[in-house]
Amino acid sequence: MRSYIAVDVGGTQIRAACYLEDNLEPACVQRIATHSPGESPLERLMAAIQSVWPENGPVQAIGVAAPGPLDPYQGVVLSAPNIPGWINLPLQRRLEERFNVKVATGNDANLAALGEWRFGAGQGHHHLIYLTVSTGIGGGVIVDDRLLLGARGLAAELGHVTVMPDGPLCGCGHRGHLEAISSGTAIARWVQQEIAQGRNSSLPAGRALTSKQVAEAARQGDELAIAALARAGTFMGIALAGLLHTFNPSAIIIGGGVSQSGSLFFDPMRAALRDNVMTPDYLKDLVIATAALGDSAGLMGALALAHMSAD
Amino acid sequence: MRSYIAVDVGGTQIRAACYLEDNLEPACVQRIATHSPGESPLERLMAAIQSVWPENGPVQAIGVAAPGPLDPYQGVVLSAPNIPGWINLPLQRRLEERFNVKVATGNDANLAALGEWRFGAGQGHHHLIYLTVSTGIGGGVIVDDRLLLGARGLAAELGHVTVMPDGPLCGCGHRGHLEAISSGTAIARWVQQEIAQGRNSSLPAGRALTSKQVAEAARQGDELAIAALARAGTFMGIALAGLLHTFNPSAIIIGGGVSQSGSLFFDPMRAALRDNVMTPDYLKDLVIATAALGDSAGLMGALALAHMSAD
Numbered sequence: 001m002r003s004y005i006a007v008d009v010g011g012t013q014i015r016a017a018c019y020l021e022d023n024l025e026p027a028c029v030q031r032i033a034t035h036s037p038g039e040s041p042l043e044r045l046m047a048a049i050q051s052v053w054p055e056n057g058p059v060q061a062i063g064v065a066a067p068g069p070l071d072p073y074q075g076v077v078l079s080a081p082n083i084p085g086w087i088n089l090p091l092q093r094r095l096e097e098r099f100n101v102k103v104a105t106g107n108d109a110n111l112a113a114l115g116e117w118r119f120g121a122g123q124g125h126h127h128l129i130y131l132t133v134s135t136g137i138g139g140g141v142i143v144d145d146r147l148l149l150g151a152r153g154l155a156a157e158l159g160h161v162t163v164m165p166d167g168p169l170c171g172c173g174h175r176g177h178l179e180a181i182s183s184g185t186a187i188a189r190w191v192q193q194e195i196a197q198g199r200n201s202s203l204p205a206g207r208a209l210t211s212k213q214v215a216e217a218a219r220q221g222d223e224l225a226i227a228a229l230a231r232a233g234t235f236m237g238i239a240l241a242g243l244l245h246t247f248n249p250s251a252i253i254i255g256g257g258v259s260q261s262g263s264l265f266f267d268p269m270r271a272a273l274r275d276n277v278m279t280p281d282y283l284k285d286l287v288i289a290t291a292a293l294g295d296s297a298g299l300m301g302a303l304a305l306a307h308m309s310a311d
Numbered sequence: 312m313r314s315y316i317a318v319d320v321g322g323t324q325i326r327a328a329c330y331l332e333d334n335l336e337p338a339c340v341q342r343i344a345t346h347s348p349g350e351s352p353l354e355r356l357m358a359a360i361q362s363v364w365p366e367n368g369p370v371q372a373i374g375v376a377a378p379g380p381l382d383p384y385q386g387v388v389l390s391a392p393n394i395p396g397w398i399n400l401p402l403q404r405r406l407e408e409r410f411n412v413k414v415a416t417g418n419d420a421n422l423a424a425l426g427e428w429r430f431g432a433g434q435g436h437h438h439l440i441y442l443t444v445s446t447g448i449g450g451g452v453i454v455d456d457r458l459l460l461g462a463r464g465l466a467a468e469l470g471h472v473t474v475m476p477d478g479p480l481c482g483c484g485h486r487g488h489l490e491a492i493s494s495g496t497a498i499a500r501w502v503q504q505e506i507a508q509g510r511n512s513s514l515p516a517g518r519a520l521t522s523k524q525v526a527e528a529a530r531q532g533d534e535l536a537i538a539a540l541a542r543a544g545t546f547m548g549i550a551l552a553g554l555l556h557t558f559n560p561s562a563i564i565i566g567g568g569v570s571q572s573g574s575l576f577f578d579p580m581r582a583a584l585r586d587n588v589m590t591p592d593y594l595k596d597l598v599i600a601t602a603a604l605g606d607s608a609g610l611m612g613a614l615a616l617a618h619m620s621a622d
Contacts, residue, residue: 069590069592078592125462126462127461127462127466141557143454143455143459144454144457144460146455148454148558149455149559150438150558150559150560151436151437151438151559151560151561152559152592152595153559154556154559154592154593155438155556155557155558155559156557157556157557157589158556158557160553160556160589161472161553161556161557162474162549162550162552162553162587163473163476164476165474165475165546165549172589172590173589174552174586174587174588174589235476238473238476239473241473241485242471242472242473242553243557245465245466245468245469245471245472246452246466246467246468246469246472246554246557247459247461247466248460248461248462248463248464248465248466249461249462250462275485276473276485277485278468278471278483278484278485279380279483281380281389281463281465282465284463
């Protein structure tokens with residue numbers, strides 16, 4: 001029986017799974033920490049793949065979702081957050097040499113988009129924008145049923161469009177990017193700054209906050225927390241209006257922890273989207289949905305990639 | 312001998328040309344006003360096509376570039392600036408019925424991008440962004456050697472990404488779009504406003520200005536005019552950084568009248584691009600060029616479309 005292996009490599013954990021034929025339920029799953037004394041992350045990745053290798057029948061292809069910027073054409077990880085040694089790592093070649101099967105690699109947010117399009121909330125759409133809003137903001141775009149990669153595979157970094165020139169500093173070192181305003185990190189930071197400036201809140205002053213705490217306080221009626229989610233949602237809507245004018249998709253899929261904040265984030269986002277879109281044509285039949293695959297989106301995207309590269 | 316007809320329909324003039332085989336020099340060209348008493352623009356368009364119809368041999372296809380939003384899948388003009396009657400006009404069907412050959416239509420800025428990619432400054436690039444900066448700002452994008460159209464054909468409206476929330480009012484009725492800051496109209500308006508507020512300039516107060524006059528004054532050393540072009544170029548660079556992160560193209564082609572302003576526009580644009588791009592990877596081997604086809608870009612794009620639709 002033909003099988004496929006999908007792997008999602010994160011900064012803290014590696015997940016590997018084996019799938020038989022077109023079955024979407026894995027025959028075997030392995031989940032291990034990315035880091036362990038005495039073993040490199042690449043060795044651990046190889047061990048995870050080996051542990052799900054099927055006993056019967058050939059593996060058609062391995063699909064790998066990796067964090068950070070990556071050249072999907074060459075299968076080279078340019079750098080990876082929380083995996084310091086992975087700089088210009090020829091991941092595809094190393095795995096092909098080790099396992100002697102076809103290997104395809106992709107950026108994790110890109111592959112989450114591919115996963116949602118192939119198996120999740122974006123099924124049936126030919127043009128789709130996917131955004132994952134958690135500590136950072138990652139993106140993936142489907143154009144004409146194909147993943148948008150660009151000349152060097154660095155496309156769809158949708159968290160890094162400027163929505164506020166001279167705005168807050170982004171994790172990438174530049175100002176006013178969407179990620180610097182609407183990510184979970186940015187939401188928590190804004191609340192802390194406002195509290196430090198004397199605004200009332202049920203949230204504690206002078207302590208590190210998470211966006212999850214902010215969302216919980218907002219649900220309890222905390223006005224500052226509500227304003228923080230509204231601000232993040234509003235700028236997300238402004239950015240999405242620009243992305244609608246740019247891509248004219250039929251679906252927008254939002255994943256990541258912040259998307260769990262519900263209407264406190266989504267209502268201001270939808271309002272800003274309506275206010276900033278050029279003509280209602282862009283909103284006609286537009287589906288706006290939360291991601292369906294949760295934290296399996298990257299793994300399922302790696303599976304889709306394995307299917308496609310074996311064809 | 313096989314031939315193709317290309318047409319560029321503008322608000323003031325219609326151009327039609329006939330091309331033989333793969334020849335890029337037209338065998339015959341017609342240029343007439345779009346509006347004339349007693350005749351509708353559609354009748355005039357049909358007459359222009361008829362006037363370049365070859366005497367010998369079949370026409371393979373007609374490609375038409377039309378202004379304004381257009382559904383290229385159905386060949387329907389949704390609306391057209393300066394052609395009031397063209398609302399939901401089934402242009403493709405009307406022309407196919409009249410001439411009994413295959414007709415393909417496209418938005419003029421999209422087809423200018425296609426023209427530059429196929430025959431002009433973008434040849435050989437698989438991923439390309441085209442912007443035309445004149446009274447407004449239009450755009451076109453090539454992704455994987457294909458024109459980006461989107462679900463309804465409304466993609467690549469790159470003049471309508473927000474670069475300054477609550478910024479100046481755009482022609483589309485929304486605030487802070489790139490077109491409201493970096494277009495020729497916006498450049499001239501900003502200079503007028505600054506003069507009205509008492510800033511010194513060699514340009515006259517209280518009179519309508521054109522961006523061409525501003526560019527000329529800037530070349531003569533007028534500081535306000537220089538600042539106006541620098542402001543427009545800077546925001547163009549900010550928007551382009553976001554578009555690089557979005558599309559990761561290998562070429563950016565800039566056309567339109569404002570692109571004639573030279574380094575007074577392009578130097579600030581390049582500086583802002585460098586300042587706002589996440590990593591130098593996006594700039595590596597990136598070609599930034601002015602358009603090569605001038606005001607023939609739309610016509611040449613219509614020819615490329617005719618070639619493609621006949622294949």
